[in-house]
Amino acid sequence: MRAALRRFLRRLSLAVTCIAGAVIAGLWLTPYDPAAADFLDRLSPPTAQHWAGTDHLGRDIATRLLHGGLWSLGLSLTITAFGLVTGTLIGIIAAQSGRIGDFAIMRVTDSFFAFPELVAAVAVAGIFGPSTVNLVIALMIVSWMKFTRLARTLALTTSKQDFVTQARLNGLSQARILLVHILPNILPSILVLGTNSWSRTILAISGLSFLGFGVQPPQSEWGAMLLDGKPYMQSAPHLMIFPGLTVLISVLAINLAGDRLRDLLAPQSM
Amino acid sequence: MTHALIRLTGLFVVIFGIALITFALAHFAPGDKAQAIAHARYPDAMGIPPQILIDIRAEFRLDDPFHLHFLNWFGQVLRGDFGVSYSSGERVWAIFLGSLGETVTLTITSLVFGLTGAFILASLAARYPGSIIDRAAVVIASVGAAMPGFWLALLLILAFAVHLQWLPAYGTGTAAHLVLPALTLALWVMASQTRLLRSFFLDARAQPFMETLRLRGHSESELFYRHTLRHAMAPALTMIGLDFASLMEGAIIIELTFARSGIGSLFAASVLSRDLPLVMFLVMFFAVIYVLINTSVELVQRLSDPRMSEGNGP
Amino acid sequence: MLSVDNLTVRTQGKTLVQGVSLTVQPGQMLCIIGESGAGKSTVIKALQGLMPGTCDHFRFDPIGLDLKGALPDMVGLPNTRWVMQDPLAALDPRFRLGRSVAESLHRLNLPVDERLSRVKSALETVELGPEFADRFPTEVSMGQAQRACLARAMIAEPRLIFFDEPLSALDALVQKKIARRMDELRRQTGMAYVVVTHDLGFAATYADHIILLRQGHMEASQTREAFFIRPANAYARALIDAARNLGALPESQVA
Numbered sequence: 001m002r003a004a005l006r007r008f009l010r011r012l013s014l015a016v017t018c019i020a021g022a023v024i025a026g027l028w029l030t031p032y033d034p035a036a037a038d039f040l041d042r043l044s045p046p047t048a049q050h051w052a053g054t055d056h057l058g059r060d061i062a063t064r065l066l067h068g069g070l071w072s073l074g075l076s077l078t079i080t081a082f083g084l085v086t087g088t089l090i091g092i093i094a095a096q097s098g099r100i101g102d103f104a105i106m107r108v109t110d111s112f113f114a115f116p117e118l119v120a121a122v123a124v125a126g127i128f129g130p131s132t133v134n135l136v137i138a139l140m141i142v143s144w145m146k147f148t149r150l151a152r153t154l155a156l157t158t159s160k161q162d163f164v165t166q167a168r169l170n171g172l173s174q175a176r177i178l179l180v181h182i183l184p185n186i187l188p189s190i191l192v193l194g195t196n197s198w199s200r201t202i203l204a205i206s207g208l209s210f211l212g213f214g215v216q217p218p219q220s221e222w223g224a225m226l227l228d229g230k231p232y233m234q235s236a237p238h239l240m241i242f243p244g245l246t247v248l249i250s251v252l253a254i255n256l257a258g259d260r261l262r263d264l265l266a267p268q269s270m
Numbered sequence: 271m272t273h274a275l276i277r278l279t280g281l282f283v284v285i286f287g288i289a290l291i292t293f294a295l296a297h298f299a300p301g302d303k304a305q306a307i308a309h310a311r312y313p314d315a316m317g318i319p320p321q322i323l324i325d326i327r328a329e330f331r332l333d334d335p336f337h338l339h340f341l342n343w344f345g346q347v348l349r350g351d352f353g354v355s356y357s358s359g360e361r362v363w364a365i366f367l368g369s370l371g372e373t374v375t376l377t378i379t380s381l382v383f384g385l386t387g388a389f390i391l392a393s394l395a396a397r398y399p400g401s402i403i404d405r406a407a408v409v410i411a412s413v414g415a416a417m418p419g420f421w422l423a424l425l426l427i428l429a430f431a432v433h434l435q436w437l438p439a440y441g442t443g444t445a446a447h448l449v450l451p452a453l454t455l456a457l458w459v460m461a462s463q464t465r466l467l468r469s470f471f472l473d474a475r476a477q478p479f480m481e482t483l484r485l486r487g488h489s490e491s492e493l494f495y496r497h498t499l500r501h502a503m504a505p506a507l508t509m510i511g512l513d514f515a516s517l518m519e520g521a522i523i524i525e526l527t528f529a530r531s532g533i534g535s536l537f538a539a540s541v542l543s544r545d546l547p548l549v550m551f552l553v554m555f556f557a558v559i560y561v562l563i564n565t566s567v568e569l570v571q572r573l574s575d576p577r578m579s580e581g582n583g584p
Numbered sequence: 585m586l587s588v589d590n591l592t593v594r595t596q597g598k599t600l601v602q603g604v605s606l607t608v609q610p611g612q613m614l615c616i617i618g619e620s621g622a623g624k625s626t627v628i629k630a631l632q633g634l635m636p637g638t639c640d641h642f643r644f645d646p647i648g649l650d651l652k653g654a655l656p657d658m659v660g661l662p663n664t665r666w667v668m669q670d671p672l673a674a675l676d677p678r679f680r681l682g683r684s685v686a687e688s689l690h691r692l693n694l695p696v697d698e699r700l701s702r703v704k705s706a707l708e709t710v711e712l713g714p715e716f717a718d719r720f721p722t723e724v725s726m727g728q729a730q731r732a733c734l735a736r737a738m739i740a741e742p743r744l745i746f747f748d749e750p751l752s753a754l755d756a757l758v759q760k761k762i763a764r765r766m767d768e769l770r771r772q773t774g775m776a777y778v779v780v781t782h783d784l785g786f787a788a789t790y791a792d793h794i795i796l797l798r799q800g801h802m803e804a805s806q807t808r809e810a811f812f813i814r815p816a817n818a819y820a821r822a823l824i825d826a827a828r829n830l831g832a833l834p835e836s837q838v839a
Contacts, residue, residue, distance in 0.1 A: 107280055111287025114557035118519040119537070123553050126541030127299045162673040163684075166736070169632065169666055171691040184678045203418055210420050211526050211538065226421065233424065234432050244421035251416035 005264045012257055023066050032060035034067040034220045045238055053238040055229060057218075061238070064220035065246050071221045073250065075132070076201035079139045084194045087147025088186075092178065094148065095155035106152065113145040117204060125213040135214040139204060143197070150193055154186035188265040195258030199251040206247050222247050281565055288557045289347060293340050295553070296546045303332055303546065306356040347554075353547040355540075362551045365536070372442055372532035377521050379452040384459025391464050396471030397494055407464050414461015419520055423454045423527040440529040451528045455520050462513065467506055474501035507567070514563050518556055585610050585776050586631075586744055589641040591655075593623075593630045600626045601637070601800045606778075608793070610743070611770055613777040615787040617823075618797035624780040627797070628746045630655055631778070632666060646743040665737035669749040671729035675721040681732040682707075682717025688740045706739035707732070710765060727758035734762070738769065747779040751786065763790060784827040788812060789834050796820050 037057040046053045053061050094105040117139070124138035125131075158164065159182060167177050208214035209223030217224045222243045229239025304326045308318040311326075327333055331342055346353070352362040395407035430450060431439035437449050474480070475498055483493055522534030529535070533552065540548035586608050593601040601623040608614040616624045630637035637655040646663040649656055665688065668674040675684050685703050694702070704714045710731040721729050730750065737745050750766070751759040767790050770777055781787060787794055787808070794811045796804040796819070804816035812833075815821040827833050 103276075103280070107283040108287055110280070110284045110561070111291060111557075114284065114288050114561045115291070115553065116515040116519050116556055116560065118522060119553060119556045122522070122538060122541055123295060123549060126538070127295065127544060127546075127549065129300070162668050162670065163676040163679075165634070166666070166668070166674055167676075167687060169664075170688050170740075172687070181676055185676070199416065203416075206418055207420055207523055210418075211523065213538075213541075223418075223420075226424070230424070233428055237428055240421070240424050240428075244418060244424065247418050247421065248413070248416050251418075252412065255412065255416055 008260060008264055015257075023069055026066045027063070027070075030060070030063045030066070032063040034059065034064045035218060045236070053236070053242070055225070055239050056232055056236075061225075061242055064225060065222070065242060068220040068222045068225060068243070069246070069250075071215060071219065072202055072205055072223075072247070075136060075215075076198055076205055079136060079143050079201050080194055080198040082140050083143025083197060084147050084190060087144035088151040088190055090144065091148040091151025091153075092155050092182070094152045095159065096174070096178070102152075105148075109145050109148045112142065113149070115142060117142045117200075118207070121204060121208055122211070122213050125208065130213045130216060132215045132219070135205065135208060139201060143201070146197065147190060147193060151186060151190060154189055155182055158182045158185050188261075192258055192262045192265065195254055195261060199254040199258070202247065202251055202254070206243075277565075281561065284561055285558060286344075288554060288561070289344055290340065292550050292554050292557070293343060296550050297336060297339070299544065299546060301544055303330070306544070306546070309356065311359060352551045355548050356545045357540075357543050357548075362547050365548060366533070366551060366555070369531060369533050369536045372530060373521055373525070373534065375448065376451055376455065376524065376530070376532060377517060379448060380455035380459055380520075381517070383452065384456035385463060387456065387460040388463035388467055391460070392467035392471055393494070393499070395464075395468050396475060396498070397490075399472065404468075407468055411461050411465035411468070414458065415465070417458070417461070419454065419458055419523045420527045422457060423451070423524060426450050426454055427528075442530045442532075447528075447530070451524045451530060454527075455517075455524050458520050459517070462516065463506075467502065470502035470506050471498055474498045477501060507570075515556075515560050518560075585645045586778070587641070587643040588631065588639050591627065591630065591637055591639045593626050593635055593637040595635065599800060600635075601630070601797075604795070604797065604802045605805065606793075606795055608744070608776045608778055610776055611774040612792040613767070613770060613779060613790055614793045614795065615791035616778065616780045616795045616797060617782060617784060617787055618803075620782065621799075622797040623800040624782075624797055625748055626800075628666070628748060628778060628780055632664065632746065663742050664744045664746065665740060665742045666746045666748070667730075667733050667737050667750050670753050671726060671733045672721055674733055675729060677721055680718050680720055681712075681724070681729075684721075685717070685732060685736045685739055688736045692740075702739055703735075706735040709738055709769065710735045725758075727754050727762065730754060730758075730762060731765075734766065738773075741773070742775065744776045744778065747777060747781075749781055750779065751781070751783065759786075766790075783832075784823065785832045785834060788827075796823070 037059060055061055055064070090105065090109070094102045094109075097105060120142045121135065121138040124141065125134045128134045128137075155178075159177075164177060164181055167181055172180075205214055206221070206223030206226070209216075209221050210226050211223075212227065215221035215224045217228045225243040226240050229236070229243070232239050304323045305318065307326050307330065308322055312318070312322075331339055334342065350363075354361055355365055358365065391403070391407045391410065395401075395404040398404060427439045427450065430437045438444075438447050439450065441447055480493060480497060483497065484490075488496075521532070522537060524530070525532045525534035526538055533555075536548070537552045539545075540552065587606070589605045591601060591604040591606075592599065604623075604627055606614060606616075606627075616627060618624050626635060629635045633655060638653060639655060641652050642655060643650050644656075644663075675681070679687075682700075682703050685706055686699050689699055689702065703717055707714060707716055712728060712731050712735065716724065716728065716732065721732075724732070730753070734750075747766075751763060754762065763786060766777070769775070779786075779791070791808045793807055794804070795802060796811075796816075798819060804811060804820045806814075806816055811820065812824060815824055824833075
């Protein structure tokens with residue numbers, strides 16, 4: 001199982017490196033500026049010069065998609081990483097806090113968990129003004145609860161395991177047991193949830209930007225590009241086909257990687 | 271018994287927490303609330319005299335410290351008084367009830383069609399594992415989970431409203447207006463539930479007692495309809511309950527994309543106009559509904575399955 | 585070495601064990617037998633301070649403990665170790681065996697090379713080659729994993745080891761080999777064993793003293809010879825007869 005896991009992680013990091021390399025190379029090689037308008041070449045369908053066509057201001061869509069990838073993937077990864085670290089930490093603290101502390105922490109978590117992500121993000125980003133920063137803050141506020149719940153449950157079950165009892169009998173401190181026994185054993189499941197959360201965050205960012213609550217045009221974020229292209233749906237459908245397809249493919253790829261990771265970490269292969 | 275008591279206490283604590291978070295959001299919102307209230311009250315006034323603003327500040331206790339202001343507001347909420355909208359001056363309850371119907375129609379229609387589709391697809395897939403239908407179900411589920419709902423909506427508009435011109439794209443009103451939004455949401459429901467139902471069906475098929483029944487000579491279809499389905503229903507119902515939040519999110523996105531009226535577009539409009547009483551009410555509505563649905567799902571589960579022992583609840 | 589009078593364990597209003605007394609001398613093996621749910625494991629958990637218990641008198645010589653009332657909290661003392669039933673649960677799946685074994689030395693703060701050499705010799709005492717130190721629990725057989733657990737208990741040179749059904753997860757041939765090795769080791773080192781088992785054959789072969797529990801009460805406390813020749817009561821006799829009819833007792837005890 002370990003060999004398979006290591007092979008998977010190697011392939012994954014190879015794939016990520018390749019994609020990141022391709023994006024950076026693409027951004028460097030492309031002759032176009034994502035923000036440069038060209039009014040002589042508006043709404044052009046895909047051609048040899050413009051692989052994904054141009055938008056209503058004559059900007060090269062392929063270049064904008066590459067640029068938008070930095071936004072969508074980077075922001076979503078930052079938000080997810082924040083949620084993963086914060087949430088896991090709070091969950092582990094809850095699991096160690098005894099009945100009353102655990103009750104208090106988990107009811108606070110439940111209170112936050114009750115707000116559907118999109119509702120909370122729309123409310124925060126809308127009331128404090130739609131902008132990229134407010135979008136990120138809004139999504140961070142709702143990013144940690146599921147990690148807290150999972151980490152707490154896993155930490156509680158793991159700390160009842162025989163090998164933890166052995167460690168305690170061997171005189172290891174509670175902090176050391178957490179660090180060397182509990183954390184490494186719960187981390188894989190947390191990472192699987194992390195990939196799931198990452199792809200959901202990409203969907204949320206593009207969705208909120210499309211609805212006008214997130215990254216604002218003329219920024220080349222995928223959802224914002226869709227919002228930009230919506231009025232030209234009839235005359236130039238490529239304006240909305242390509243950004244949507246890009247979101248779909250990125251999310252699909254992350255989901256499939258997450259599924260594979262989960263299969264590799266499933267108990268029967270341990 | 272003590273468990274039920276702890277659960278009930280927890281429920282109240284969570285609802286209190288939801289109220290506190292909601293209130294904090296509104297409390298720290300930028301903008302002068304007194305000005306907004308005055309505009310709601312005197313929509314035709316050109317300028318608001320300073321004395322009126324001072325009176326409003328006193329009446330709504332806007333200058334109270336956070337905790338007093340909160341307790342005052344929470345007391346009103348507990349009495350069912352959510353105040354009046356800043357922008358229209360109507361009671362928040364009345365505005366909400368006026369929009370509820372459209373959203374309920376949309377979600378119920380999509381749930382019925384989406385779940386039916388998911389059920390048929392998943393049961394066929396589980397009945398013939400490895401077949402073309404099974405593979406198609408897996409592909410539909412994976413692609414569906416990665417599909418941005420608003421993009422699916424745009425594609426359907428492009429196909430059925432722009433090119434074929436069979437159906438209207440935007441707005442509310444006739445049954446024809448309902449078709450595309452409901453189809454989008456139903457496809458979404460179908461994709462997410464097919465995956466879960468399929469795995470529940472497969473789990474149920476793999477149960478040891480199924481093998482015993484098979485050896486006793488029960489036919490494959492009899493086994494499926496009499497046992498697999500029943501066995502898979504309990505986890506499926508739980509998941510459908512838990513996925514309520516996604517359904518709400520889907521409804522909001524769909525309503526906005528199709529420019530329909532309903533709770534979702536009401537929510538977006540109230541947020542953009544900073545109509546705080548309405549925003550607070552809707553945010554609390556979504557959160558409290560979610561908590562209540564999950565608590566009742568857990569309750570049903572506990573009542574129907576004696577194996578669920580104490581302490582498994584969140 | 586260890587002596588307990590009238591041990592009682594209660595949790596959440598239920599009495600799990602009542603009136604159990606036991607004594608074990610250096611180099612001796614005490615077997616606690618009984619059906620599942622008789623409270624065997626509860627006794628050794630309470631003795632290690634993992635469950636709350638009270639007694640009339642408690643003596644543990646290696647650290648000069650002599651007291652009554654609530655049981656002392658022995659968690660983390662270097663003088664006792666515990667070998668559990670399921671080696672795969674008792675070993676962290678993410679630790680190589682060598683690291684699990686070395687964890688037993690945590691309190692001693694040894695330099696790295698001394699720790700390594702002690703791990704190696706501990707593995708040797710349980711007949712595992714040094715290459716096992718680098719394997720994960722999932723990469724070895726159940727018997728090898730249980731040997732590693734035994735090495736983990738031995739390495740700290742405790743005066744007393746508790747065993748909780750140490751052989752029941754293993755197949756018969758491996759059971760016999762490990763049981764024999766356990767027996768040799770206590771004779772060589774003078775460690776005392778308290779072994780919980782439902783395997784009468786094991787008790788009949790290796791125990792010095794046998795305690796029979798039934799529903800939390802002590803039914804019998806006799807030397808091995810006395811237990812098998814003159815059982816204290818009808819329940820013990822019935823148990824011995826059942827094991828004999830199954831052929832589960834060794835030749836010497838079949839008389």
